[in-house]
Amino acid sequence: MRLLLLALLLLPACKKSSSDSFFLPPEPDIPFVDEGTWDTVAPVPESVQEIHAALLNDQIIIAGGFDDSDQATDVAYRYDITSDTWELLAPLPEPRHHLPLARANGAIYAIGGLGADNRGKDNLWMYDDAMDQWVAKASLPRPRGASIAGTLDGEILVAGGLDQDRQLISECAIYDPILDEWGAAAPISVPRDHLAGAVHNGLFYIVGGRLVNPERNVGTFEAYDPALDQWTALPELPTPRGGLGAAFLNGQLHVVGGETSVFVFEEHEVYDLATGEWAAYPDLPTPRHGLAAITASGVFYTIAGGPAAGLAQTGVVEVFTLE
Helix, strand or coil, X not given: CHHHHHHHHCXXXXXXXXXXXXXXXXXXXXXXXXXXXXXXXXXXXXXXXXXXXXXXXXXXXXXXXXXXXXXXXXXXXXXXXXXXXXXXXXXXXXXXXXXXXXXXXXXEEEECCECCCCCECCCXXXXXXXXXXXXXXXXXXXXXXCCEEEEECCEEEEECCECXXXXXXXXXXXXXXXXXXXXEECCCCCCCECCEEEEECCEEEEECCEECCCCEECCCEXXXXXXXXXXXXXXXXXXXXXXXXXXEECCEEEEECCECCCCECCCEEEEECCCCEEEECCCCCCCCECCEEEEECXXXXXXXXXXXXXXXXXXXXXXXXXX
């Protein structure tokens, strides 16, 4: 796959980008673990990218993104794992893309996101499952989209992203759903957008992402401890990328997808908390960026995303199960 991409990039007709993300990164020197299998389940009824997912009552919720017309959308869906079916939910109050979702206090929260103008927003919407509606809550202290959110001790921590002026954000915000109030948390080490993250054993792990001016991907990997209000650096992601997805499966952080300015990643790299080392696992069957990644019932779900760099959408859902 990489050799083919490299050949295409070197064609005389191609013009080199000013961004260093134009070139293929070197193959990482990490072991390959030939375990687990990829399968396909029911696709999202509408092709979307730049989405996130959250789990509510053992069902997967997604909302917003870019639709097939390359426009911000307000659609929201629920996936029933048992029946392998998707159900349309009440739309978001406004179209959003790059919209993080998190579960807290028994509900799903949609946090900020980028609007149709591609600028960060300060909305916080809670999904009321009983009424099938989105309810406005306390606005973010600072607008942001293309960020990542995770729930720690019942509170939602939001890290990274772009503000209303499309500037990278270093400070983190933390939301108490009981009090409906926002507070501050320690800043991340490298301000970036299009990062991924997941919570495990009371720590929030965030990985990868993208810088601006000049645009380039990073492999920064760090974990937040709420007891210390502190981020700790961890071994970098072997293949730096933004627009990736990540979730924990059996105590290991599985990281997939992502993009540069000209291609998307198929890489599936896994960090083992027990050994503190990265390994390569079987590639994502459909390379994508802007995909949602989540673990449910012992299965790693990769949902929708962009199968080509930039605005290209798919509804494919591929799942990885360890053998």
